[in-house]
Structures are given as structure tokens and as C-alpha cells.
Amino acid sequence: MLRPHHGTTLLAASLVVVLANACGPADAGTAEGVGDGGPGFVNSSNDAGPGSGLGSLAACATSQQEATLKPLNLVFLYDKSGSMGDKMRISSCGGGDVVCQTLTLTGPSGNSDLYACYPAGQLGALTFPNATSANYNGSPCPSGTVGGEPAILCASPAGCSQTLFFDPAAKWVPVGQAVETFFADPKSAGLSASMGFFPKQGAGGTMCQPSAYETPAVAMQALPNAAAFKGAIASETPRGNTPTEIALKGTIAYAKTVAAARPNEITAIVLVSDGDPTECGDATPQAIGVVKGVAQAAAADAKTPLKTYVIGVGASLTNLNEIAAGGGTSTATLVTVGNPAKTSADLLAALEAIRGKELSCNVPLPSPPDGKKLDINAVNVVANVNGVDDVLTYNKDCTGGTGWHYDDANAPTRVELCPATCSDIRAKKGKLSIAFGCATKGGVVR
DSSP states (O other): OEEEEESSSOOEEEEEEEEOOOOOOOOOOOOOOOOOOOOOEEEEOOOOSSSSOOGGGGEEEEEEEEEEOEEEEEEEEEOOOOOGTTTOOOOSSSSSSEEEEEEEEEEEEEEEEEEEETTTTTOOOETTTTOOOOTOOOSSEEEEEEETEEEEESSSSSGOOOOOOOOOOTTTTHHHHHEEEEEEEGTTTEEEEEEEEESSEEETOOOOOGGGSSSEEEEESSSSSHHHHHHHHHHHOOOOOOHHHHHHHHHHHHHHHHHOOOOOEEEEEEEESOOOOOOSSSOOOOOOOHHHHHHHHHHHHHHOOOEEEEEEEEOOTHHHHHHHHHHTTOEEEEEOOOOOHHHHHHHHHHHHHHHHHSSSOOOOOOOOOTOBBOOOEEEEEEEEEETTEEOOOOTOOOGGGGEEESOOOTTOEEEOHEEEHHHHHHHTTTEEEEESSSSOOOOOOO
């Protein structure tokens, strides 16, 4: 039986790091060693026994060190402001596109005669669940529906003189499709996600307390699993402004609870937005430095550092780069609109890039025992999927996406799996082992 090497490294598929003496007729032959202990770790003295589960490399094993690839938790903050796809068409009451109807609203402050403006030709009962006699004609006017279409409620026709129309097909629909595809992708195995939306609306309008954004619409759950996220997106209607600062503060608070509950995992925030931040409750632009500072404080937190990735949807969103820089991710990924299929594909690619960066398969090389030296040309990585061992080929440039390589072949500190191999092992919950002592399959290319 292999004896565990002291100093086990916890990373979160399982990893078995194997120290070896000399390989027999393995895939790659043998490598010349230095010192009494043979190749691999010089003077290694641990004895290997049967049952190592390393196939052709089993004879080389002298000891092992176990570890795991760290799971990833992504906390999504999803912009549902009006510009993402508010279908409301309002010009002026009686102006052709809309019609007005006078009604009596019974509210806590008594009865008021109000005007409902809604797209012409719509039939159905007026429904204004959040309207009271005290909050009409506000900014924005209380919203409701007529025949399933958006409408607003105002004290006079003049109060309804707004022109608001954002086609959901430009942003809301393609962004939702990309996010749902990402959550359903088998390559997202090993990843968990949550999703919160902003702005949130209460009885008095936009909710402007960070605590309102500390509870996501979809709590953290393992992927692939798109059902809950798809349902949450379908239940939302784009409306309101972009109070990014308040929403991000609440989201960070939630992310910290996730990180605390999962201390051996990676937790990061993903902000998806189509606009520059505004003050909460109105459309006044907010200084971008304020929001950058919120992200920066989270990234610099000594106890629970949290990165913030930013994906901008639309044009003229370079200010979002500041939030990404503060959040420790350099720049935002900006996705263009105008071609819904391309918008969806580009946003999906942005999410996949985040997954590839954070949900990587990078395994630190263990430190050799005291007084020993590592031969980097006598290292092999073995993948075990469904009980079958496969010695991976060294692939410096990850041509074809499979294999592995060192982070730096001249002074390596870790083994890095190529993307396709990494995704396959995570998706199939495979295991890895790093075997020392046999000549590296494919040869180490510097």
C-alpha cells in the first residue's frame, strides 16, 4: 500500500501525487536519475506496494500525496434595468400609440382620479399591484399591465409624457439565452452558481438598501443545472435604472457567506450590465469611482478576497473597465448588440473565459522531501476516468486542447492541464495522479 507523504496539499476530481523510483516498460520509458534513490526525487526511500491504481506506472510508486481540484462558485449579479428590454411604449396620452383611461384608485390616503397610459389596442383588466394614491406620478410612475403589456399610472396625461421602448430581442433575450446555455453546459461541472437581479422594486419604488440584494433569486447550486435560472430570468421584467453600487454591496455580502461556508473553494462575482451606474432611485449618473471602490475593497479583503468579473452589454461602456480593475480582473468584457445571435455567442464566450480562468486544472508541484531534488524530465500526469488510466502527453502549447504542461518548464511550480482535458476530467469526475520517475511522455519542451 502506498504511504501518504506528509504535508498533504488541499486543492478540491481528486489528485494523487506519486513519488517514484524507476519505471519498467511504461508509456514513456525511464529517465536518468541522480543519487541513490533513482530518478524522480533523488534518494527517495519510501517503498511502493501493490494496489496503487496507476496502471503501467504502478511499479514506480513509492509514496503518494492526495489533493483535489478546487470547485468554483460564481455569484451572478444580473442587470434588469429598463434599457435591457423594457417593452413600455409611452408617448403622450391620446397621441395614437397610447390611450388614456381615467379610473378611481383606492389607496391608503383615500381615492384619487388617475390616468392609465398603455399601448393602444390592448384589452384586459387594469392591474397595478404596487400603485397607491401616494406614489403616482413619481419617477418612474407606478407600473402595471394592461392585457399583459406594460403600462404606467399617472395623475395627469402630462405625467405620462414619456417615450420609453427597449426591444427585449436586442439584449434581454440573447443575454438570457447565453446565461442559460452556460448553466446547462456539461463543461460547467465543478462549478456552482447563484443569481441575483437589480434593481429590485418595492412598494415605494427602487429598493436602495444593500441588504435588499443580499438574498439572490437563485441560491448557490451545482451546475450543470439550468432549470432554476431559466425560471428566474423568465419571471423578471426589465424596468428601472442601474443602482450598481447598492446592488454590488449586497451581492458582496452574500458572496462572503458563500466563501465562509466553502473555505476550500474559489468564490467570485460576475456582474452583467448594460449601462453605467446611476444613483439609486433616479437616472442621475454616479461617479464610476464609487462603484470601483466597492469592488476594490472586496478584492483587497484580507480575510475573504473576492474578484469581480464584469461583462458589459452594449456600446460606450468603457467605464465598466474601472469596476473590473477595482475587482482585480483588469478589464471588462464588452459585448456588442445589433445582432442578437452574435450578442448571445459573444456573451457565452465571455462566461466560458471566466470559467476557464477560474475553474482551471492547475496542480502545484509538491516540494521534494528534505535533501531531495526533483527531475522535471521524469514527471508524468495520469488521468483516471471511469477506472481507466491514461498517461497524458506533454503539450507545451496545448495544441488540440489535450495533455498538460508546466507553468514554466525552466523553473516549474505547477502542472497545468490543457482546457479540453481539464473539462473532460471535471465533467466525468475523474481523478489525476502525478507520477515521478518515468521519462515524461512526449518529452518536456522548453
